[in-house]
Amino acid sequence: MKTKKKAYAMLGLFVGALALTGCNGATEDTKGNILTYVDADGNVVGYTAEELLWNYQANGTALSTEFDRIYEVLIRKYYSQESQSAEYNNILNNATNAVKSDQETAQSNATANGTSYETEMQTILDSHSVDNLDELLEYYIYNGTSEFPGEKDTFEDNFYADNVEAMRDGSTQGLDHASDDPLFPSSEEYGIGNSGWLKEEIPYHVRHVLINVSATYSNFVNGEITMDDGIKLSNAIFAMAGVNFIADTNNYESLGTLTPVSGSSRQSFGQIALQYSDDTTSAVNYGDLGLMADSYVNEFRLGVYAYESLYNEEVKASPYWQANVAQITPGLKKDATSQSDVDDEQTVGMAENSPTVNEYFNDLGIGTIPFGAVVALARTSATSAWERDSNNLPVNDNIATTYPRNIIFNKYFNKHNVCVITPNEIAFNDQTGQISADSEEGVYSQDYGALPGFSTYDTTNVLPQFQNNVLTNSEGQIILAVRAGTSDYTGIHFIVIQRDGLSQYGSSLVEGSYKMNTAKTDGVADLSEYYTLYTTNESNYPKSSSGNDLTTYVNYNTQAVTGGDNNQTSRVSTIRDEIEGYSDAISTYIFQDLIEGDGTEGKIEFTNSRIESDMQRYIRLRRTSAVDEEFETFKDAWLSYAELLTAQESARTFGYIVDDQGNVRAPTSAEASENNPRLVPERCAIGFKGDKTSNADWQEGGVCYYVNN
Numbered sequence: 001m002k003t004k005k006k007a008y009a010m011l012g013l014f015v016g017a018l019a020l021t022g023c024n025g026a027t028e029d030t031k032g033n034i035l036t037y038v039d040a041d042g043n044v045v046g047y048t049a050e051e052l053l054w055n056y057q058a059n060g061t062a063l064s065t066e067f068d069r070i071y072e073v074l075i076r077k078y079y080s081q082e083s084q085s086a087e088y089n090n091i092l093n094n095a096t097n098a099v100k101s102d103q104e105t106a107q108s109n110a111t112a113n114g115t116s117y118e119t120e121m122q123t124i125l126d127s128h129s130v131d132n133l134d135e136l137l138e139y140y141i142y143n144g145t146s147e148f149p150g151e152k153d154t155f156e157d158n159f160y161a162d163n164v165e166a167m168r169d170g171s172t173q174g175l176d177h178a179s180d181d182p183l184f185p186s187s188e189e190y191g192i193g194n195s196g197w198l199k200e201e202i203p204y205h206v207r208h209v210l211i212n213v214s215a216t217y218s219n220f221v222n223g224e225i226t227m228d229d230g231i232k233l234s235n236a237i238f239a240m241a242g243v244n245f246i247a248d249t250n251n252y253e254s255l256g257t258l259t260p261v262s263g264s265s266r267q268s269f270g271q272i273a274l275q276y277s278d279d280t281t282s283a284v285n286y287g288d289l290g291l292m293a294d295s296y297v298n299e300f301r302l303g304v305y306a307y308e309s310l311y312n313e314e315v316k317a318s319p320y321w322q323a324n325v326a327q328i329t330p331g332l333k334k335d336a337t338s339q340s341d342v343d344d345e346q347t348v349g350m351a352e353n354s355p356t357v358n359e360y361f362n363d364l365g366i367g368t369i370p371f372g373a374v375v376a377l378a379r380t381s382a383t384s385a386w387e388r389d390s391n392n393l394p395v396n397d398n399i400a401t402t403y404p405r406n407i408i409f410n411k412y413f414n415k416h417n418v419c420v421i422t423p424n425e426i427a428f429n430d431q432t433g434q435i436s437a438d439s440e441e442g443v444y445s446q447d448y449g450a451l452p453g454f455s456t457y458d459t460t461n462v463l464p465q466f467q468n469n470v471l472t473n474s475e476g477q478i479i480l481a482v483r484a485g486t487s488d489y490t491g492i493h494f495i496v497i498q499r500d501g502l503s504q505y506g507s508s509l510v511e512g513s514y515k516m517n518t519a520k521t522d523g524v525a526d527l528s529e530y531y532t533l534y535t536t537n538e539s540n541y542p543k544s545s546s547g548n549d550l551t552t553y554v555n556y557n558t559q560a561v562t563g564g565d566n567n568q569t570s571r572v573s574t575i576r577d578e579i580e581g582y583s584d585a586i587s588t589y590i591f592q593d594l595i596e597g598d599g600t601e602g603k604i605e606f607t608n609s610r611i612e613s614d615m616q617r618y619i620r621l622r623r624t625s626a627v628d629e630e631f632e633t634f635k636d637a638w639l640s641y642a643e644l645l646t647a648q649e650s651a652r653t654f655g656y657i658v659d660d661q662g663n664v665r666a667p668t669s670a671e672a673s674e675n676n677p678r679l680v681p682e683r684c685a686i687g688f689k690g691d692k693t694s695n696a697d698w699q700e701g702g703v704c705y706y707v708n709n
Contacts, residue, residue: 170196217485
């Protein structure tokens with residue numbers, strides 16, 4: 001079936017007359033009234049079915065049922081055409097077999113349960129809300145089974161097959177023409193249109209490495225990780241940076257040895273995922289997560305969106321970004337068309353001067369993890385000696401919160417805002433004493449800046465707020481880091497955006513720096529090509545001018561690991577499923593297409609204006625409702641994420657006390673009850689191996705002093 005191109009038979013919609021009959025002498029009214037009312041003065045008033053049921057029909061639930069019934073009539077009439085007889089017979093055979101299967105199940109259940117066939121068959125009929133076998137057959141003809149589609153699924157599947165590329169792009173003429181030739185246009189009768197999957201969903205293809213840690217994800221300031229956690233976390237980042245690290249466990253003053261690996265020996269991001277990632281499902285796919293889903297935790301999904309919409313300056317050069325960025329920007333109005341359309345009523349906090357959600361994330365900026373913190377974490381996790389002082393005595397009653405590895409982890413890694421890794425050293429690494437222990441950013445280190453992960457690719461055009469490069473993988477892609485977790489895991493995601501959804505023409509590596517293309521570039525797949533619906537074995541697969549296959553979502557992951565999925569057919573199916581399911585209102589557009597035809601083919605006309613009006617009103621409401629629900633969910637997610645980050649900020653800021661002279665001290669008992677848990681200052685890690693007997697920091701009331709409650 002070619003849904004957009006097949007001429008429709010003229011389908012008549014008939015409203016069955018309602019009649020009330022009974023044993024009290026009810027008679028047929030020739031005027032169409034189904035009941036009459038005689039008032040005290042003897043006046044007779046008649047009521048038609050339409051008048052009596054209008055309020056019911058105006059109800060949303062009733063309209064939905066009416067829509068479903070008319071939709072069913074249209075599709076059933078379609079399959080009653082002679083041209084569809086072969087497909088209908090196939091559907092009928094499958095439905096007949098489904099009924100036979102239910103009969104066999106009823107007989108089997110009757111034997112097993114000691115009941116009758118009739119009892120078990122009635123249970124099956126009730127489960128499908130039908131009264132007899134004839135109705136059950138009709139049910140299966142239209143609805144099908146999980147194994148065999150009925151008329152409805154077959155019709156919609158054929159519609160998708162004919163129009164899936166146009167649904168992806170929003171137009172039969174491609175993404176470039178989606179605005180002037182929309183597949184699903186708006187109309188006065190049927191309401192808002194739809195721009196297609198690429199613009200409505202802004203798909204992101206992402207990869208990650210997940211390193212699980214034992215610290216609970218909701219503990220902002222005093223999480224406790226194991227030595228193995230610290231070693232694995234730091235080793236994964238060392239691999240990303242292209243270095244080997246050896247800690248000197250016999251010399252606490254030693255910074256350890258960093259050895260850059262040669263370019264050819266540097267591990268790819270995928271190899272690192274395979275070796276280190278605790279997400280075993282994506283690890284066997286070399287870290288490939290596929291398309292980022294709405295179900296991802298806020299830190300991951302919204303962290304990527306914040307980076308792409310607010311912090312990534314290079315992608316902003318794309319006209320496509322400017323036209324569509326409002327789709328993923330935090331804190332905008334529902335109908336926003338640019339980043340200036342801020343929702344002033346959605347604020348973070350209840351105070352009069354509380355920032356809007358948009359202001360909050362703009363002011364927050366992207367976070368940082370200094371590479372020196374990675375070295376510090378590796379050093380303090382390498383030996384259990386860092387759990388005891390220089391006299392081999394427990395400190396602070398051996399409270400793990402004050403172990404240096406946990407101090408470093410909580411200050412630099414335990415951050416739920418999206419971060420990049422910088423080539424900075426921190427006070428813990430500083431042997432000159434010039435770096436403030438209160439600094440969270442650290443100070444640039446030439447030694448770290450010369451490492452492969454910081455020196456190979458230029459990132460200053462992407463993140464000009466950093467004077468020096470941030471960490472990239474061996475392919476030059478910036479690595480994002482964010483702390484996150486659920487009831488199932490708690491850890492840190494290291495994320496690479498394989499293909500963003502806001503640069504229509506992709507990016508190219510120019511003189512060691514990724515530049516977003518503002519026009520079609522030979523050898524680079526544009527968004528439509530990247531999400532191609534063909535495998536490399538098919539002639540329609542996108543190619544360069546020289547005939548080479550372009551790199552797309554379909555052929556990107558060519559590495560094979562036992563248990564992994566790099567099957568091109570499977571990846572095409574993934575894209576198809578995403579496109580077909582991206583809107584809850586797709587059936588209303590198919591309905592509109594059934595009614596209107598394509599302008600040159602036959603179309604259906606309502607002969608009952610009330611029903612036509614009902615359907616148009618219902619479709620307008622359903623489309624608007626689908627958009628509203630999606631927006632409200634997205635809006636609430638941003639606010640929830642902002643509230644999480646404000647709680648984190650509050651815990652980190654007020655966890656310890658700074659007096660008027662700038663001296664840092666532990667809170668008093670009263671203050672502690674208000675501010676617990678508190679972030680242990682880095683100075684407590686720096687001075688951990690020294691003599692505690694005369695150090696005021698470790699005395700009661702000192703900034704490093706803790707007592708088990």
